[in-house]
Amino acid sequence: MRFDLDGIVRENIKRLTPYSSARSETDGTGCILLDANENSFGSPLGGELHRYPDPYQLEIKKRIAVMNDVGPSEIFIGNGSDEAIDLLFRIFCMPGRDNVIVCPPTYGMYEVSAAINDIEVRRANLTKDFQLDTAAVKEQEDGNTKLAFVCSPNNPTGNCIGREEIFKLAENFRGVVVVDEAYIHFSGTPSLVSEINTFTNLVVLQTFSKAWGLAGLRVGVAFANKELIVYLNKIKPPYNVSRTAQELLLSALTDSSTLDETIRETIDQRERLDQALSELSFVRTVYPSDANFLLVRCEKPVETRKYLLDRNIIVRDRSTVEFCDGCLRVTVGTSEENSSLIDALKDYEESIVH
Numbered sequence: 001m002r003f004d005l006d007g008i009v010r011e012n013i014k015r016l017t018p019y020s021s022a023r024s025e026t027d028g029t030g031c032i033l034l035d036a037n038e039n040s041f042g043s044p045l046g047g048e049l050h051r052y053p054d055p056y057q058l059e060i061k062k063r064i065a066v067m068n069d070v071g072p073s074e075i076f077i078g079n080g081s082d083e084a085i086d087l088l089f090r091i092f093c094m095p096g097r098d099n100v101i102v103c104p105p106t107y108g109m110y111e112v113s114a115a116i117n118d119i120e121v122r123r124a125n126l127t128k129d130f131q132l133d134t135a136a137v138k139e140q141e142d143g144n145t146k147l148a149f150v151c152s153p154n155n156p157t158g159n160c161i162g163r164e165e166i167f168k169l170a171e172n173f174r175g176v177v178v179v180d181e182a183y184i185h186f187s188g189t190p191s192l193v194s195e196i197n198t199f200t201n202l203v204v205l206q207t208f209s210k211a212w213g214l215a216g217l218r219v220g221v222a223f224a225n226k227e228l229i230v231y232l233n234k235i236k237p238p239y240n241v242s243r244t245a246q247e248l249l250l251s252a253l254t255d256s257s258t259l260d261e262t263i264r265e266t267i268d269q270r271e272r273l274d275q276a277l278s279e280l281s282f283v284r285t286v287y288p289s290d291a292n293f294l295l296v297r298c299e300k301p302v303e304t305r306k307y308l309l310d311r312n313i314i315v316r317d318r319s320t321v322e323f324c325d326g327c328l329r330v331t332v333g334t335s336e337e338n339s340s341l342i343d344a345l346k347d348y349e350e351s352i353v354h
């Protein structure tokens, strides 16, 4: 099925005249800047912080483009990937009329964004082994279905979703398939970024919050064909990524050795935790993970979490999430943090045996 982008974009978004910010007309290099009502006298922090940042983050996009073998016009940069999720709703989904498909158990923000935008959520649950059920997605789809969210590696289950199943979905889906790759750097599975021009209804989300260790900076990326990126840029707030975030990110991007090292350590520690947790008598399953966390099914999750909390160790209770009964989600920590966790869980094991 040939995807018709303009056929599913909301009419008001197509008609919209976007806000034209002063700095998107000229970057102002070498000029006296009296066009943006900035404070001409500077700021208490000095530097260039009294100036608005580049609204289209071109320097960052050039670097990310090279790193991912795409063009800068195929990249959108957001205030976290959560911003891209929200903007996708606003481009495609008419409040009170349209619907989207999510595949539980999965990342909760898709449903929250849907609720904020007054969009119906339809659920096509993952299969028992946490894979995509394309027939179930098809069953949920109708003429008002605009987005389908696939999280790979999936939060909270940790596994990657099969590429072929995602391709099958993208080929047959009339809306946009959003593949959220927040945790892809921890996985041996290749990213789907390379497929954005094969499937023009594919959006791939990534973030600097996880493997790059920059959650506090709030930068996320959407990769898609350039016609779709034009719409994201059209409706985003003009200066959605701060000057500080852009500058710090640019300098982080020059240092890929820290990234490689963090990924290696995370994977080593993930294996160590997997093994140590599997040996505990009250742990039933440690699910295989391609991410920086483990989903752990245990006998008394609420009690286990409380025991850890009393020792100042916080893990996430996911036991009320569909298909995750009995499950805790444990982020992979540093070697020392994981040692403390393992020791505390061994003490807990002792305490329930006696």
Ligand SMILES: Cc1ncc(COP(=O)(O)O)c(C=O)c1O
Pocket: 079, 080, 081, 082, 083, 107, 151, 155, 180, 182, 183, 206, 207, 208, 209, 215, 218, 219, 220
């Ligand atoms: C699957 C998934 N996508 C997106 C995000 C949010 O990323 P960001 O920090 O870029 O908004 C998270 C955060 O935990 C996540 O788990």
